Amino acid sequence: MLTVTCESPGRLVASDRPCPTRQPGEVLLRVKRVGVCGTDLHIFTGHQPYLDYPRVMGHELSGIVEEADAGSGLRAGDAVYVMPYLSCGDCIACRQGKTNCCTRIQVLGVHRDGAFTEYVSVPKRFVGKAGGITLDQAAMVEFLAIGAHAVSRGDVAAGQRVLVVGAGPIGLGVMLFAKLRGAIVTAIDGRADRLDFAREHVGVASTVALGEGDEAELSRLTNGEFFDAVFDATGNPQAMERGFRFIAHGGRYVLVSIVQGDIRFSDPEFHKREATLLSSRNATTEDFETVMTAMRDGLVPDAALATHHLTLAEVPAGFPRLLDPAEGVIKAIVEC
Known part of the structure; x- marks a missing residue:
């Protein structure tokens, strides 16, 4: 599968990687859209704290289910969004429902490889159905x-x-x-x-x-x-x-x-x-639901927010221009 890795600040490399193997309790997704975040720009420029290189960037993603456990509530072909803050579920913050500030949090694209690739496999509890919104919208839920x-x-x-x-x-x-x-x-x-x-x-x-x-x-x-x-x-x-x-x-x-x-x-x-x-750190499930509701009600100017589009293959050459103020980038969407 095509994967774009930030090998070091300023250096993006496209390569072919094996497709991930889904583990029990996980959902294998075909990545369809990835929003480019300020975090990704900081990783590219070498100004993102708490990060080790090389890193596959991308944490604002939507996709299509390829495989999921029976009884998971998800089926092949479902359009989904991903909450990229992989929380442990049992630390002091998680026990209070504050999974956004989990003491052992792993954020896709920051602490572990993210979505600038064609397939990812993530635990089911971080995957939600994107009913009533488009794949572009679903890739914008996280930053909103x-x-x-x-x-x-x-x-x-x-x-x-x-x-x-x-x-x-x-x-x-x-x-x-x-x-x-x-x-x-x-x-x-x-x-x-x-x-x-x-x-x-x-x-x-x-x-x-x-x-x-x-x-x-x-x-x-x-x-x-x-x-x-x-x-x-x-x-x-x-x-x-x-x-x-x-x-x-x-x-x-x-x-x-x-x-x-x-x-x-x-x-x-x-x-x-x-x-x-x-x-204010990250977001919770309730915040994701707030955004989804606003999108379904037509209250989010998502078409205006998505100012730039590029394909995954175009990322190594096209990514640097997203840093140029003259481009007028608000939100760039990578199409996989």
């Missing part, structure tokens, strides 16, 4: 579920002011699900094209260009009170530290990003607000 999970963590309610810092795919997912909860959403980013996308396709209330005067504009938009919930989706330590300044008194700050190193903030400023600081 990260946004839905962050909004849930931030306990966003109707009428609240929400600021999303970073208008990449994850940030757009946060905006979308905050808006679906009835929040008044503002986006801030340094790229005008992404702010345009947030206005046109997500329908955010306001956008602010990063740069001189941006803090004053955020203050003006909120009558000097700033935001009930602030979400950072930048992966930039300086932006993450700066975001503390935009929390309203009594507000919440959700760090969707992860970086290596320490994040610092002013304790007096944080304390006088009685602010709440939250991390």
